[in-house]
Amino acid sequence: MEPELRHLRYFVAVAEELHFGRAAVRLRMAQPPLSQQIRQLEAMIGTPLFVRTSRSVALTPAGEAYLDRCRRVLATVADDVHEAGRIGRGEQGRFDIGFVSSAIQLGLAGPIRRFRERHPAVHLRLHEAYTAHIVDRLLNGEVDLGVVRDADDHDDLVGTTFATESFVAVLPADHPHAGDLAIDAAVLRDDPFVFFPRVAGERAYQRNLRPCLEAGYTPKIVQDATSWATVAHLVAAGLGVTIAPASISAVVPASVGVVPLTGTEAATEVQILRRRQDDRITSTGFEAAGRAS
Amino acid sequence: MEPELRHLRYFVAVAEELHFGRAAVRLRMAQPPLSQQIRQLEAMIGTPLFVRTSRSVALTPAGEAYLDRCRRVLATVADDVHEAGRIGRGEQGRFDIGFVSSAIQLGLAGPIRRFRERHPAVHLRLHEAYTAHIVDRLLNGEVDLGVVRDADDHDDLVGTTFATESFVAVLPADHPHAGDLAIDAAVLRDDPFVFFPRVAGERAYQRNLRPCLEAGYTPKIVQDATSWATVAHLVAAGLGVTIAPASISAVVPASVGVVPLTGTEAATEVQILRRRQDDRITSTGFEAAGRAS
DNA sequence: GGTCATCCGTATCCTTGAGATATGGAACCC
DNA sequence: GGGTTCCATATCTCAAGGATACGGATGACC
Numbered sequence: 001m002e003p004e005l006r007h008l009r010y011f012v013a014v015a016e017e018l019h020f021g022r023a024a025v026r027l028r029m030a031q032p033p034l035s036q037q038i039r040q041l042e043a044m045i046g047t048p049l050f051v052r053t054s055r056s057v058a059l060t061p062a063g064e065a066y067l068d069r070c071r072r073v074l075a076t077v078a079d080d081v082h083e084a085g086r087i088g089r090g091e092q093g094r095f096d097i098g099f100v101s102s103a104i105q106l107g108l109a110g111p112i113r114r115f116r117e118r119h120p121a122v123h124l125r126l127h128e129a130y131t132a133h134i135v136d137r138l139l140n141g142e143v144d145l146g147v148v149r150d151a152d153d154h155d156d157l158v159g160t161t162f163a164t165e166s167f168v169a170v171l172p173a174d175h176p177h178a179g180d181l182a183i184d185a186a187v188l189r190d191d192p193f194v195f196f197p198r199v200a201g202e203r204a205y206q207r208n209l210r211p212c213l214e215a216g217y218t219p220k221i222v223q224d225a226t227s228w229a230t231v232a233h234l235v236a237a238g239l240g241v242t243i244a245p246a247s248i249s250a251v252v253p254a255s256v257g258v259v260p261l262t263g264t265e266a267a268t269e270v271q272i273l274r275r276r277q278d279d280r281i282t283s284t285g286f287e288a289a290g291r292a293s
Numbered sequence: 294m295e296p297e298l299r300h301l302r303y304f305v306a307v308a309e310e311l312h313f314g315r316a317a318v319r320l321r322m323a324q325p326p327l328s329q330q331i332r333q334l335e336a337m338i339g340t341p342l343f344v345r346t347s348r349s350v351a352l353t354p355a356g357e358a359y360l361d362r363c364r365r366v367l368a369t370v371a372d373d374v375h376e377a378g379r380i381g382r383g384e385q386g387r388f389d390i391g392f393v394s395s396a397i398q399l400g401l402a403g404p405i406r407r408f409r410e411r412h413p414a415v416h417l418r419l420h421e422a423y424t425a426h427i428v429d430r431l432l433n434g435e436v437d438l439g440v441v442r443d444a445d446d447h448d449d450l451v452g453t454t455f456a457t458e459s460f461v462a463v464l465p466a467d468h469p470h471a472g473d474l475a476i477d478a479a480v481l482r483d484d485p486f487v488f489f490p491r492v493a494g495e496r497a498y499q500r501n502l503r504p505c506l507e508a509g510y511t512p513k514i515v516q517d518a519t520s521w522a523t524v525a526h527l528v529a530a531g532l533g534v535t536i537a538p539a540s541i542s543a544v545v546p547a548s549v550g551v552v553p554l555t556g557t558e559a560a561t562e563v564q565i566l567r568r569r570q571d572d573r574i575t576s577t578g579f580e581a582a583g584r585a586s
Numbered sequence: 587g588g589t590c591a592t593c594c595g596t597a598t599c600c601t602t603g604a605g606a607t608a609t610g611g612a613a614c615c616c
Numbered sequence: 617g618g619g620t621t622c623c624a625t626a627t628c629t630c631a632a633g634g635a636t637a638c639g640g641a642t643g644a645c646c
Contacts, residue, residue: 332595
């Protein structure tokens with residue numbers, strides 16, 4: 001037979017009181033069953049823990065040592081319960097955020113800093129990726145929060161808007177409109193386009209195309225690239241033009257022209273996404289931190 | 294309601310099988326009461342330990358952490374029973390020493406032998422681990438003595454110096470300085486470094502960096518490894534160089550160069566640590582054995 | 587796509603054993 | 617020697633742990 005924590009709790013009580021009657025009172029039970037449980041424990045261990053005369057109770061050396069161990073075990077068990085609870089509530093443990101790179105340019109660092117202050121016991125890990133990948137990883141639990149661009153709606157996810165941006169044209173230095181203050185997307189009708197890959201996120205792709213579609217044409221995409229920074233450099237190298245969220249200006253080389261678009265209401269949105277059932281304060285709280293920025 | 298060891302045993306079984314049916318077989322009981330006990334445990338903790346679909350069972354992060362704790366508790370409870378039994382039979386219990394591997398090279402075997410001679414009835418158990426882990430285990434009572442490197446100060450622990458070492462450079466055979474009699478850390482400024490993981494012990498990490506910092510640079514760490522022996526072999530394989538306590542020379546492959554460092558007073562210290570309130574002769578006496586060596 | 591097998595949960599019943607009550611016996615006090 | 621204290625023994629009760637039967641959901645297979 002194996003001991004249960006009950007045996008340890010009873011043993012500690014008797015060892016501390018050195019009196020079965022008082023220990024029973026403290027444990028809110030009668031004295032005989034307490035004696036019985038202690039006997040069971042002694043039988044399991046194979047040695048007496050107390051020397052009893054009918055007038056006094058004292059610990060044996062084995063009992064002395066075992067008392068110390070039992071206190072530790074009981075404290076550990078209680079601690080472990082609390083720790084697991086904290087992890088479950090998100091107050092401790094790991095927290096993984098997937099984000100699109102442009103979120104940094106839009107001020108994601110602030111909410112991240114506040115998160116670290118608010119939850120110092122949480123090990124925060126940041127993963128840069130595409131919107132579509134982040135949504136997948138959010139759904140299968142690889143990340144706990146996604147900061148994404150124009151994600152498709154999903155029943156299991158809820159989100160809030162983190163930032164909204166308009167689109168700008170990015171043109172090589174020698175492009176006729178590179179110095180303009182603003183242009184209409186229509187003027188780029190015949191230009192070759194560099195673009196980001198469609199698999200990065202369907203909705204973001206569609207929204208990014210909108211200025212062109214509204215101007216009545218589908219851009220001729222000659223090349224795609226894996227990040228806006230790369231796109232910008234390919235534009236600089238003369239492969240073509242592009243239309244991108246305004247925050248691209250933070251990563252373009254000096255030699256390219258960044259020109260606001262007129263005649264379109266098209267906009268793109270960076271959102272903070274979490275799983276609908278995920279009610280940990282680390283997840284729900286991040287949105288508030290985002291809004292506060 | 295408080296958990297019982299039964300709950301922990303059941304939880305571990307399900308966590309290991311990831312299957313309620315098989316776990317129930319292993320526990321020689323029916324599956325429904327097992328599910329019920331797990332639910333009870335989750336209610337007590339306040340957070341789910343498993344995510345169940347009707348096809349699969351998986352641990353939550355909280356469950357993951359709790360599994361580890363439960364295994365420890367169950368092992369401890371079993372050990373404690375045996376220890377108390379031994380004491381009852383006239384043996385003197387167990388004594389657990391946590392030590393960093395390099396302590397062996399520095400002559401820990403001597404004090405250990407003397408300890409055994411002095412306390413033949415004590416069951417001595419040795420646990421190799423990192424400094425940081427040993428300190429944790431010392432504090433929570435899992436070990437009674439720690440032999441650690443450059444531990445952070447702690448109010449509840451007292452320690453004595455066991456050995457002091459200087460640092461040496463460890464270089465691959467084809468490194469230009471591999472045959473030198475001594476070098477300054479500055480010459481390794483541009484070399485890639487292999488290092489031991491920071492989590493092993495913050496203070497040891499800082500001290501180990503000192504020769505480089507004094508030479509005015511932060512080493513470019515390209516790889517870390519879980520033991521100095523591994524580090525040495527990675528150096529031999531040409532991944533980079535390292536700076537390590539002098540005792541690493543006992544575990545380096547023949548093909549690498551071990552070169553003393555000049556121009557630095559940086560040193561590292563191996564300490565014997567015990568709990569401040571622990572005044573058992575087995576604990577306090579070990580220090581004397583250390584000094585005698 | 588419909589049937590089947592798998593697997594976890596729910597509902598109900600049963601049985602074990604923890605705990606209560608009553609009592610006994612040894613030690614100490616006066 | 618009677619009274620008191622205190623732990624052990626004996627018997628009983630009932631809560632709770634465990635078993636059995638069944639249902640619903642999901643993935644597999646033909």
